[in-house]
Amino acid sequence: MKPWKMKRTEKDALMSHGPRMEEVYNSIEIHHRITxxxxxxVETAIAVARKFxxxxxxxxxxxxxxxxxxxxxxxxxxxxxxxxxxxxxxxFVPKLFGGQNLHFMAxxxxxxxxxSVCSGLGHLIxxxxxxxxxxFPTMNMRVLQTIMRDVARSERRGEPHxxxxxxxxxxxxxxxxxxxxxxxxxxxxxxxxxKGGYILNSxxxxxxxxxxxxxxxxxxxxxKNDRASSLTQFVxxxxxxxxxFGACEKKMGTLGSTADEVICEDVFVPDRWVxxxxxxxxxxxxxxxxxxxxxxxxxxxxxxxxAGVGAIGTGIxxxxxxxxxxxxxxxxxxxxxxxxxQWAQIILTDMFRNVCMTRNVYMxxxxxDLLAGVFKVLxxxxxxxxxxxxxxxxxTLILPLLKSRLVTYIFRKYYYDWYTNEERNITSGWASFxxxxxxxxxxxxxxxxxxxxGADGLRHDAGAEKCFRDVKLQQIYESxxxxxxxxxxxxxxxxxxxxxxxxT
Amino acid sequence: MNxxxxxxxxxxxxxxADLARDISLKKLVEHREENDRYPFGxxxxxxxxxxxxxxxxxxxxxxEQGGVGMNxxxxxxILEKISEVDASLAGVIFSNAAALEIINAAMASTGDxxxxxxxxxxxxxPIAFPMYASPDEISPAMLSKDxxxxxxxxxxxxxxxxxxxxxxxxxxxxxxxxxxxxxxxxKDKGVTISxxxxxxxxxxxxxxxxxIDKVPSRVIGKSxxxxxxxxxxxxxxxxxAAAMSLGIMRGSFQDAMQYTSDRYQGGRQxxxxxxxxxxxxxxxxxxxxxxxxxxxxxxxxDCCVCGWEKTAQAAAIHIGEMATRSCTDGVQLFGGxxxxxxxxxxxxxxxxxxxxxxxxxxxxxxxxYISRIIEECE
Ligand SMILES: Cc1cc2nc3c(=O)[nH]c(=O)nc-3n(C[C@H](O)[C@H](O)[C@H](O)COP(=O)(O)OP(=O)(O)OC[C@H]3O[C@@H](n4cnc5c(N)ncnc54)[C@H](O)[C@@H]3O)c2cc1C
Numbered sequence: 001m002k003p004w005k006m007k008r009t010e011k012d013a014l015m016s017h018g019p020r021m022e023e024v025y026n027s028i029e030i031h032h033r034i035t036x037x038x039x040x041x042v043e044t045a046i047a048v049a050r051k052f053x054x055x056x057x058x059x060x061x062x063x064x065x066x067x068x069x070x071x072x073x074x075x076x077x078x079x080x081x082x083x084x085x086x087x088x089x090x091x092f093v094p095k096l097f098g099g100q101n102l103h104f105m106a107x108x109x110x111x112x113x114x115x116s117v118c119s120g121l122g123h124l125i126x127x128x129x130x131x132x133x134x135x136f137p138t139m140n141m142r143v144l145q146t147i148m149r150d151v152a153r154s155e156r157r158g159e160p161h162x163x164x165x166x167x168x169x170x171x172x173x174x175x176x177x178x179x180x181x182x183x184x185x186x187x188x189x190x191x192x193x194x195k196g197g198y199i200l201n202s203x204x205x206x207x208x209x210x211x212x213x214x215x216x217x218x219x220x221x222x223x224k225n226d227r228a229s230s231l232t233q234f235v236x237x238x239x240x241x242x243x244x245f246g247a248c249e250k251k252m253g254t255l256g257s258t259a260d261e262v263i264c265e266d267v268f269v270p271d272r273w274v275x276x277x278x279x280x281x282x283x284x285x286x287x288x289x290x291x292x293x294x295x296x297x298x299x300x301x302x303x304x305x306x307a308g309v310g311a312i313g314t315g316i317x318x319x320x321x322x323x324x325x326x327x328x329x330x331x332x333x334x335x336x337x338x339x340x341x342q343w344a345q346i347i348l349t350d351m352f353r354n355v356c357m358t359r360n361v362y363m364x365x366x367x368x369d370l371l372a373g374v375f376k377v378l379x380x381x382x383x384x385x386x387x388x389x390x391x392x393x394x395x396t397l398i399l400p401l402l403k404s405r406l407v408t409y410i411f412r413k414y415y416y417d418w419y420t421n422e423e424r425n426i427t428s429g430w431a432s433f434x435x436x437x438x439x440x441x442x443x444x445x446x447x448x449x450x451x452x453x454g455a456d457g458l459r460h461d462a463g464a465e466k467c468f469r470d471v472k473l474q475q476i477y478e479s480x481x482x483x484x485x486x487x488x489x490x491x492x493x494x495x496x497x498x499x500x501x502x503x504t
Numbered sequence: 505m506n507x508x509x510x511x512x513x514x515x516x517x518x519x520x521a522d523l524a525r526d527i528s529l530k531k532l533v534e535h536r537e538e539n540d541r542y543p544f545g546x547x548x549x550x551x552x553x554x555x556x557x558x559x560x561x562x563x564x565x566x567x568e569q570g571g572v573g574m575n576x577x578x579x580x581x582i583l584e585k586i587s588e589v590d591a592s593l594a595g596v597i598f599s600n601a602a603a604l605e606i607i608n609a610a611m612a613s614t615g616d617x618x619x620x621x622x623x624x625x626x627x628x629x630p631i632a633f634p635m636y637a638s639p640d641e642i643s644p645a646m647l648s649k650d651x652x653x654x655x656x657x658x659x660x661x662x663x664x665x666x667x668x669x670x671x672x673x674x675x676x677x678x679x680x681x682x683x684x685x686x687x688x689x690x691k692d693k694g695v696t697i698s699x700x701x702x703x704x705x706x707x708x709x710x711x712x713x714x715x716i717d718k719v720p721s722r723v724i725g726k727s728x729x730x731x732x733x734x735x736x737x738x739x740x741x742x743x744x745a746a747a748m749s750l751g752i753m754r755g756s757f758q759d760a761m762q763y764t765s766d767r768y769q770g771g772r773q774x775x776x777x778x779x780x781x782x783x784x785x786x787x788x789x790x791x792x793x794x795x796x797x798x799x800x801x802x803x804x805x806d807c808c809v810c811g812w813e814k815t816a817q818a819a820a821i822h823i824g825e826m827a828t829r830s831c832t833d834g835v836q837l838f839g840g841x842x843x844x845x846x847x848x849x850x851x852x853x854x855x856x857x858x859x860x861x862x863x864x865x866x867x868x869x870x871x872x873y874i875s876r877i878i879e880e881c882e
Contacts, residue, residue: 069544173769174839252844252854343870450704452865453865454641454864454868455636455861458705460702461701468857469854472835472850481836
């Protein structure tokens with residue numbers, strides 16, 4: 001008898017009980033899909049970030065943080081310009097859209113690196129990509145092409161046009177971002193169909209980078225009795241009549257980026273700038289319907305972005321560790337170097353462990369995204385090679401084809417009609433895990449650094465207190481950690497059990 | 505039950521608590537955000553002065569020296585109340601009380617009261633004191649042979665160094681040698697004071713670095729006995745540190761209760777979501793535990809119960825940690841608003857974490873705590 005030998009059917013039956021491979025072993029699942037070139041891209045991204053940190057960020061980030069504290073309205077346009085010179089706003093954009101074509105997977109370790117020195121800049125760059133990742137799942141190739149090529153051109157000109165994502169309203173934070181809660185929300189934004197477009201009225205708050213951005217992706221809802229099925233995404237460039245910025249929030253940390261009020265007063269948005277309309281007949285008449293489309297598009301976005309928050313949290317955890325380590329190697333306590341006290345060694349080891357552990361979590365989420373999330377099509381091997389090796393002129397040539405309705409139709413079929421519940425749950429669930437685990441441990445590390453550094457840690461010039469202030473944000477935005485826990489419960493825990501209800 | 509009503513001095517305690525609440529409401533609530541802008545805005549001079557006028561800088565000063573003659577337990581009552589609103593002023597009072605405790609301890613061992621008369625502003629203006637560092641961390645200095653002059657010394661992170669007239673500072677000649685406390689006249693021309701250090705919290709109670717260059721000095725108590733005085737001060741002031749953390753926690757909890765009742769998400773008041781309730785419950789439980797610990801520590805200290813010092817130190821360390829945790833949740837319950845300076849929660853989170861470092865780095869205090877127990881066992 002050889003009990004370890006079994007038939008495929010028996011194995012499949014066993015594998016379907018308990019966590020399935022594709023649910024919890026993303027790193028194994030991705031293994032055979034990523035090419036050697038991806039490894040090189042990740043390495044390049046990390047090296048570039050380290051070089052930037054050494055040459056640009058380290059010498060000035062603390063002084064800049066002070067400047068922001070002194071004047072909350074101060075904008076770091078020069079740093080954006082500098083980051084643009086290093087092509088940071090198109091580094092991970094495919095050649096197809098005029099970018100530098102590093103693999104999107106490399107974005108996350110890149111953000112960790114930048115955030116290990118200054119999470120304000122990490123946040124600023126990441127939010128821009130979040131904007132890009134918000135247009136992408138609409139599969140509106142025309143809008144995507146126009147925005148991304150403008151970003152590339154403006155970056156080359158030395159005035160990068162950033163993208164923001166504008167959802168939160170004064171009375172709807174968690175509700176506006178969580179598909180299961182949208183219909184209970186007290187959103188006040190309104191949109192009205194007029195000839196050739198829409199009239200948008202809205203007041204949005206806490207919008208990252210908005211006064212530093214050029215392209216504003218604004219969410220509104222067409223049917224106030226069923227917002228969960230009627231999300232509409234508008235693309236509004238700066239200079240549009242009726243668009244203005246209100247208060248610039250006075251934040252505790254992450255001061256390198258802003259959080260602003262974005263006001264639309266009777267803004268006319270032409271139809272061509274509506275990147276997604278869930279009540280569009282394509283979605284409405286499709287098998288899965290508009291509600292599915294809204295839930296999926298929101299999950300595509302937050303799955304990409306919450307992994308990024310994980311990378312920022314990990315970066316801060318690492319920054320805190322590096323600052324504490326450096327301090328412990330110089331500081332004498334009781335006549336001995338701090339790093340030679342055993343209790344300090346254990347604190348430092350725990351901090352390092354936390355960094356390694358959180359990195360694994362956010363990378364699992366990134367893998368899930370590449371396997372089953374918003375970027376899954378780009379990383380099918382043939383498409384990946386195609387995008388990598390075809391020359392730039394080729395993509396310019398096929399541009400008109402890409403902008404056609406047919407391409408949008410095919411992509412939407414692929415991304416919405418053929419998208420499965422399982423795929424959505426895995427990407428969204430892991431993204432929530434990444435978001436709340438990394439931010440929680442980021443805070444743990446910031447606290448440990450402060451513990452170890454005593455009075456010196458409280459000083460701004462030591463850097464550790466900045467980690468503490470900055471990391472708190474990671475627990476709040478992209479839906480609070482608590483709402484993310486609920487989402488993870490919905491996607492990964494409760495989903496197998498029919499009797500489970502959510503937000504009751 | 506809290507630090508206010510644990511003993512026969514309940515009436516006095518209540519009176520101080522009422523006074524502290526009064527000052528907080530009148531002087532601190534309205535300008536909390538503005539006051540927190542220091543050093544990018546003005547310091548709250550009025551509040552610092554008023555605290556002196558009502559006698560908060562003389563609570564633990566002996567009656568013979570013009571003080572109230574109470575112990576650190578009474579100071580803790582004031583600190584707890586003020587910290588509910590703005591812990592920065594509590595930090596100012598803490599610094600002064602800690603400096604006085606060093607002097608009181610020295611006086612108790614030598615009987616020499618001369619040092620009090622050297623402080624011209626005694627009891628009316630706060631004294632500067634490096635209240636975050638344990639002297640195990642201080643760097644060596646150069647002194648004249650008879651110790652009447654400090655040739656060179658640097659004192660890092662000294663609270664109130666830029667607004668006080670006098671500082672009580674620890675100084676040692678060499679690493680690993682015993683140290684002494686000195687009274688330094690901060691107006692002396694040999695004293696150089698750095699610009700206020702931008703710090704995590706307690707912005708209204710600024711820290712500075714002080715450089716002392718050929719300054720006449722007066723040793724407090726016996727030379728080389730600094731450790732003894734520090735230990736006595738630290739035990740007593742541990743109750744105050746715990747009370748400050750408790751006050752900050754309570755402020756955060758009360759505002760979180762209010763906000764979660766006012767805010768609607770998901771079609772109901774957020775206080776009606778189980779997750780929100782759980783967080784509030786954790787805050788409430790930690791606050792209750794903190795109240796009991798502070799009350800117990802005060803009571804034991806007042807009655808000189810054997811081992812009260814350990815109770816006080818344990819309370820300070822534990823409540824400090826709880827307060828940071830609790831105030832972090834206090835921010836979380838406000839969502840995005842919690843992260844903004846227009847609301848009081850982010851300041852509380854910073855202040856709580858800042859206050860956790862009072863009396864020295866946390867792990868070192870834990871090591872010292874267990875060393876004490878081990879010594880007793882031996
Ligand atoms: C600096 C900063 C930058 C930001 N950037 C952006 C941006 O670029 N774009 C954008 O659109 N938004 C942005 N936000 C908004 C952010 O996403 C929201 O703040 C966040 O989603 C929380 O919403 P809220 O602030 O309204 O909190 P609320 O939703 O009011 O939450 C308050 C508390 O209630 C809890 N809660 C709420 N609902 C439930 C529920 N159903 N069950 C259990 N608990 C619940 C929450 O966990 C939280 O503890 C930003 C916020 C900040 C602070």
